[in-house]
Amino acid sequence: MLAGSVGFYRRHLIFLTGKHSWPSKVEETILKPFSELRNVKLTASTGAPSDDKLFDAFLYPDRIMFRKLDETHIPKLAEYLAKSRLPYPLHSPAPLINAQTLYQCGLDANWQNIHMHETWLVCIHKERDQCCGTHGPKILEYLRSELKINETEKDFFNFKRGSVNVLGCSHLGGHKYAGIMLHYPSGHWFGDVRERSDVNKIVNSMKNGLIPVEFWRGRNAGNISQADDNFYSTEMVVDADDIIVQVVENKLLKELKGRKGDRLFELLKRHDIDIDCTCGGNLECATCHVYIESPEHNDEIDMLEYAQGYTNKSRLSCQIKLEKQHERLKIKIPK
Known part of the structure; x- marks a missing residue:
């Protein structure tokens, strides 16, 4: 996810x-009281508090809104945060878990279930990064237009079941990829978003369960962690014999x-x-x-020479049997 940044x-x-504006180091100023929380990213948003x-704040991937x-x-x-566990599979409503x-932590009167909500965040933090301040507000308006967010709902968190919220936010990281969008509950990050057509492609791809790879920058550590085998880069239920692979076809992942x-061929078909x-x-x-x-197998070499678009990364998918070593294998389909 936005590696190195x-x-x-x-x-x-x-x-x-x-x-719509915050001090440059928002986590060291207005959000400083919460800075002691471990492994938690703190972000300010344009949403109006009650x-x-x-403080009102919502927590992902738990999908909980904390009020007052x-x-x-x-x-x-x-x-x-220390006692609770992350939802798994990720589409499980965490509040039920x-x-x-x-209740034991004394927060039973302060939370609200938002597991049926969808949230988009767009970095507009000009005080922290000029590029985000330039591209972010335009992307925010494009996204609100694409998702048909009306004027009265722009900066209010809509608690209606199944609602979509689109909010501007403070610095997310990876400023060289501005404009930056982050989607929850999926946790997908998108960068280099500049035009209305970029926003349109991302939103419509996501609606169809696809990810446009030219904008995709990774997924947040709450939903997956390459350092933790208990979390997978998918919301599918998995067991010990399941293997997740990533396929890129027509620039969509x-x-x-x-x-x-x-x-592998049978899986693709x-x-x-x-x-x-x-x-x-x-x-x-x-x-x-x-x-x-x-690496190619010796018994495939003779046939691969006839493959259209053959490179040193070419393999015959009918000859690959999935093993654990293929977990998160990225596969590109030739045009």
Whole structure:
């Protein structure tokens, strides 16, 4: 996720401030009381709080809104973060999992379930980064227009079930990729977003379960962590024999779930990926060839020479049986 520019975090706490500008180091100023929370990213947003003297904040991937927090709630919030577990699979409503923990930590009167909500964040923090200040406000308006957010809802968090919220926010990281968009609950980061057509492509791809790879910058550590085998880059339910691979087709990324021992070609066809296998997987043609970061097998070399667009990354998908070493393997489909 925006490698080298965003530190590791498991959870993201986004505060409703009702403002469109913040001090450069917002986490060291207006949000400083919460800086002791570990592995939590702190962000200010344009959303309007319910009380100007108290804090409202929503937490992902838990999908909980905390209302009317003050400094006395910080130890309780820290206790909740230490004791509660992340939702898994990720589409599980976390409040149902952690309601007892919220009660034990004294937060039972301060939270609200938002697991049916969708939230987009766009960095507009000009005080921290000029590029985000230049591109962010335009991207924010494009996104609100694309998602048909009306004027009265622009800076209010809509609690209606199934609602979509689009908020400007403080610095997310990775300023060289401005404009930057972050989507929850999926946790996908997008960068280099500049035009209305870019926003349109991202939104419509996401609606169809696809990810436009030219804008994709990764996924937040609360939803996946390459350092933690308990979390996968998908919201699918997985077990020990499941293997997740990533397929890039027509510049769109899609995650597929296969089983140990599956032939890659069969997995691709099962998910309607546009690929042929004229010989039926008998190593008699090269129509099923794909590009992957995996050395070719000697018994494939003769056939691969006939593959259209052959490179040193070409493999015959009918000859690859999925093993654990293929977890998160990225596969590119030739044009």
